[in-house]
Amino acid sequence: MKKALSVFLVFLLMVGILSGCGPDRDSESKTGDDQNTNNSGEEVEKPDKLVVWVNDEEKQKEALEQIFNKYTEETGIEIEMVEVSMLDQIQNLSLDGPAGKGPDVFFQPHDRIGDIVLQGLADPIDLGDEKEDYSETAISAVTYDGETYGAPLVVETYGMFYNKDRVSEAPKTFEELQKIADEQTNASNEEYGFLMEAANLYFIWPFFASNGAYIFKRGDDGSYDTNDIGLANEGAKKAGEIIRNWFDKGQIPVGITPDIMNGLFKDGKVSVVINGPWMAREYQDALGDKLGISILPEIDGNVGKSFVGVKSWMLSAYSENKEWAVDFMKFITNKENSLTYFEIAGEMPANEAALTDPLVTDDPIVGAFAEQVQYGEPMPSVPEMQQVWEPANKALELLSKGEDTGVLDEAVDQIKANIIASGGGQ
Amino acid sequence: MSKVKNETRDKSRHNPKLAMILSILYAGLGQLYNRRYGKAAVLIIVETAYLIAFADYMNIGFWGLVTLGEIPMVDHSIFLLIQGLISVLLLAFGLTVYIINVRDAYKEATEIRNGKKRPSWSEALRHAWDTGFPYIFITPGVVMLMFVTFLPIMFMIALAFTNYNQYNSPPRKLLDWVGFENFVNLVKIDIWSDTLFSVLAWTLIWTLVATTLQIALGLFLALLVNDPRIKGKRIIRTILILPWAVPAFVTILIFSAMFNDQFGAINKDILSIFGLSFPWLTDPFYTKIALIMIQTWLGFPFVFALFTGVLQSISKDWYEAAEVDGGNRWQKFQYITLPHILYATAPLLIMQYTGNFNNFNIIYLFNQGGPAVRGQNAGGTDILISWVYKLTFETNNYNMAAAISIIIGLIVIGFAFFQFRRTRSFKEEGNI
Numbered sequence: 001m002k003k004a005l006s007v008f009l010v011f012l013l014m015v016g017i018l019s020g021c022g023p024d025r026d027s028e029s030k031t032g033d034d035q036n037t038n039n040s041g042e043e044v045e046k047p048d049k050l051v052v053w054v055n056d057e058e059k060q061k062e063a064l065e066q067i068f069n070k071y072t073e074e075t076g077i078e079i080e081m082v083e084v085s086m087l088d089q090i091q092n093l094s095l096d097g098p099a100g101k102g103p104d105v106f107f108q109p110h111d112r113i114g115d116i117v118l119q120g121l122a123d124p125i126d127l128g129d130e131k132e133d134y135s136e137t138a139i140s141a142v143t144y145d146g147e148t149y150g151a152p153l154v155v156e157t158y159g160m161f162y163n164k165d166r167v168s169e170a171p172k173t174f175e176e177l178q179k180i181a182d183e184q185t186n187a188s189n190e191e192y193g194f195l196m197e198a199a200n201l202y203f204i205w206p207f208f209a210s211n212g213a214y215i216f217k218r219g220d221d222g223s224y225d226t227n228d229i230g231l232a233n234e235g236a237k238k239a240g241e242i243i244r245n246w247f248d249k250g251q252i253p254v255g256i257t258p259d260i261m262n263g264l265f266k267d268g269k270v271s272v273v274i275n276g277p278w279m280a281r282e283y284q285d286a287l288g289d290k291l292g293i294s295i296l297p298e299i300d301g302n303v304g305k306s307f308v309g310v311k312s313w314m315l316s317a318y319s320e321n322k323e324w325a326v327d328f329m330k331f332i333t334n335k336e337n338s339l340t341y342f343e344i345a346g347e348m349p350a351n352e353a354a355l356t357d358p359l360v361t362d363d364p365i366v367g368a369f370a371e372q373v374q375y376g377e378p379m380p381s382v383p384e385m386q387q388v389w390e391p392a393n394k395a396l397e398l399l400s401k402g403e404d405t406g407v408l409d410e411a412v413d414q415i416k417a418n419i420i421a422s423g424g425g426q
Numbered sequence: 427m428s429k430v431k432n433e434t435r436d437k438s439r440h441n442p443k444l445a446m447i448l449s450i451l452y453a454g455l456g457q458l459y460n461r462r463y464g465k466a467a468v469l470i471i472v473e474t475a476y477l478i479a480f481a482d483y484m485n486i487g488f489w490g491l492v493t494l495g496e497i498p499m500v501d502h503s504i505f506l507l508i509q510g511l512i513s514v515l516l517l518a519f520g521l522t523v524y525i526i527n528v529r530d531a532y533k534e535a536t537e538i539r540n541g542k543k544r545p546s547w548s549e550a551l552r553h554a555w556d557t558g559f560p561y562i563f564i565t566p567g568v569v570m571l572m573f574v575t576f577l578p579i580m581f582m583i584a585l586a587f588t589n590y591n592q593y594n595s596p597p598r599k600l601l602d603w604v605g606f607e608n609f610v611n612l613v614k615i616d617i618w619s620d621t622l623f624s625v626l627a628w629t630l631i632w633t634l635v636a637t638t639l640q641i642a643l644g645l646f647l648a649l650l651v652n653d654p655r656i657k658g659k660r661i662i663r664t665i666l667i668l669p670w671a672v673p674a675f676v677t678i679l680i681f682s683a684m685f686n687d688q689f690g691a692i693n694k695d696i697l698s699i700f701g702l703s704f705p706w707l708t709d710p711f712y713t714k715i716a717l718i719m720i721q722t723w724l725g726f727p728f729v730f731a732l733f734t735g736v737l738q739s740i741s742k743d744w745y746e747a748a749e750v751d752g753g754n755r756w757q758k759f760q761y762i763t764l765p766h767i768l769y770a771t772a773p774l775l776i777m778q779y780t781g782n783f784n785n786f787n788i789i790y791l792f793n794q795g796g797p798a799v800r801g802q803n804a805g806g807t808d809i810l811i812s813w814v815y816k817l818t819f820e821t822n823n824y825n826m827a828a829a830i831s832i833i834i835g836l837i838v839i840g841f842a843f844f845q846f847r848r849t850r851s852f853k854e855e856g857n858i
Contacts, residue, residue: 120598
């Protein structure tokens with residue numbers, strides 16, 4: 001009796017709590033976008049300050065601080081710089097944004113845009129006339145579903161490093177490169193004509209793309225058809241054969257890692273490697289004047305289409321000062337400031353005028369990469385890309401171990417299955 | 427005279443049920459009826475404070491837990507889920523206090539009716555301090571544990587029943603409860619089930635073989651070093667403990683470089699003497715062998731140290747008695763040494779098994795779960811936990827990762843529970 005009574009009363013209490021549940025809300029606000037109702041042409045009030053999340057890297061912060069100060073001088077808007085690692089920004093924004101503690105502007109590589117848009121964290125921006133000022137590759141990278149989502153600051157891609165002691169000049173074509181690999185490789189002596197991380201889709205992509213492979217078919221408006229995967233088409237199979245051939249003949253050792261490749265190249269045992277500008281300094285310390293840098297060789301008459309990554313400023317969907325935030329983003333990425341950033345932080349500008357400025361093109365290290373950017377293509381920014389890397393790299397690894405190019409078909413099947421299994425593909 | 431009589435009549439009329447009902451209506455009322463004014467005041471203040479502080483929060487919390495939000499971009503499902511779970515914890519806490527309050531009222535009312543004298547203020551206070559003492563000291567710890575351990579586990583369990591993945595992420599989308607769908611998919615959809623079972627099989631083999639080997643090697647070496655004929659025990663012990671002194675991740679990374687097929691020291695400098703060369707990192711079978719060997723290397727020093735300690739505590743009398751009875755070496759080991767060792771260390775050995783079951787470090791640092799296997803989602807040496815890592819951070823299948831984590835949790839709990847129950851050292855605490 002006692003127990004039954006108390007259980008009953010507890011139950012009553014629960015019902016009482018639950019029945020009164022839920023927040024009090026006007027039924028009108030159910031539409032969910034009652035923010036920015038006042039963006040109708042008229043002059044927008046200047047905010048006191050803008051909050052910006054910057055990557056936690058010393059040089060980058062130093063450069064940005066200068067640029068931000070200039071902006072404050074010109075407009076009187078205070079810029080609050082908050083240090084958040086680029087890798088953590090999306091996660092933090094998804095938590096801080098709704099809580100009202102997020103930034104107005106944040107900084108992300110373009111291949112995360114699809115993911116960011118899916119989470120509704122960023123709003124598209126209108127770069128206006130200044131859109132022409134950025135390099136075409138960079139704008140195409142930050143375009144998602146026909147809208148521009150970022151003001152590009154930095155572009156990056158990879159190129160070719162060579163050892164001038166072993167080859168007098170950089171190979172201009174794929175045939176020349178293959179010849180170097182054929183003639184100068186002596187695996188028993190640990191000498192190689194040409195090395196690269198061939199089982200890594202990021203670096204091997206030029207050999208696929210230039211033969212006609214594509215990851216997702218891209219339409220004219222810049223949108224990707226994620227149902228059309230071109231990683232196992234004829235061109236891809238051809239590239240697959242090339243890769244298999246390298247490993248088969250021992251021209252590139254199976255299980256090569258970046259450490260091993262860099263070590264051998266620095267020891268002067270490799271003629272040509274493909275790698276990114278971030279390795280330039282280390283190579284130069286080891287090889288000195290013997291180090292040469294160039295764009296990728298021509299494959300079938302076209303310079304290899306390297307993957308281009310673009311880092312851009314993006315507009316938080318939770319920002320309350322969107323107009324000024326965009327103005328600010330344009331300011332940071334104009335020619336003058338892009339060059340300031342390049343000089344201090346050493347990253348290639350995405351601003352076309354800055355990218356073709358002698359300061360960049362005449363730079364002994366960056367010059368070649370700046371040229372390579374115009375031949376490259378941006379990595380797809382759709383969220384489905386996340387499902388591509390693993391199966392594709394797995395297929396490349398299997399090719400390196402001598403499996404037939406059928407692994408590419410399997411990879412495509414697996415990518416499709418993964419996309420569906422992770423909730424996409426509708 | 428009449429006053430005393432009045433009071434006794436009063437006491438016999440004192441009704442425990444009434445006290446209980448009053449306490450249920452509002453904490454402290456029953457105590458007021460029992461004329462425990464101090465206690466009543468405390469309880470009334472606690473309930474009022476609780477209601478004022480948490481009513482709103484819990485209101486939104488429970489609503490959020492049920493609906494997971496109604497308006498995208500305004501309601502953030504993850505926040506609501508966490509708030510809901512905290513509300514559950516708060517409610518559980520509140521109910522506990524409430525039940526204690528009701529029981530207390532009933533008990534005291536009964537005592538009053540049976541004529542027990544009302545304690546004085548100082549007596550009551552001392553009594554409360556004496557009985558409450560341990561509780562007062564473990565409360566901060568329990569509260570910490572609730573939020574640091576219990577809440578994340580509840581959150582993970584809750585995620586396994588939602589549709590949270592890359593394409594369905596708040597704040598733009600709202601999450602929904604999907605019941606057991608994720609678990610059903612895990613078994614029904616081919617790309618999940620194929621991988622799940624092959625990964626599970628290797629996880630079990632890995633756990634059993636690697637752990638048993640490290641224990642066996644530790645035992646073997648401990649017995650050898652403990653032999654009275656061995657000189658320089660200290661130095662030998664120090665050397666054997668060394669693998670434990672180097673941080674595991676450093677060891678694993680160095681081994682990973684050493685096992686490289688073409689450039690690693692093992693193939694290039696050691697095995698080449700015998701004209702051998704194995705594809706350590708590119709063939710799943712050899713990678714598994716290498717992993718088991720490395721784990722044995724990493725794991726034996728702990729077991730060795732443990733067993734050495736126990737061996738030294740076994741009294742010589744046992745062995746002398748055995749010798750008198752004509753026992754041989756093996757019999758002495760089987761009937762004296764082994765039972766002693768296992769009796770004292772069984773729980774720690776079980777921990778070794780469960781530790782290896784979730785040994786993410788070695789799998790991921792050695793070869794990232796690779797090499798690749800044709801037609802399988804995970805790598806050739808992925809164990810459940812490293813697969814979960816890939817699902818979460820590489821392909822953003824949060825719901826599936828949570829579902830598999832629950833399975834991992836159940837296996838480990840089941841295994842540990844079963845073993846602990848059967849271990850005598852846990853049954854008879856403290857009387858060896």
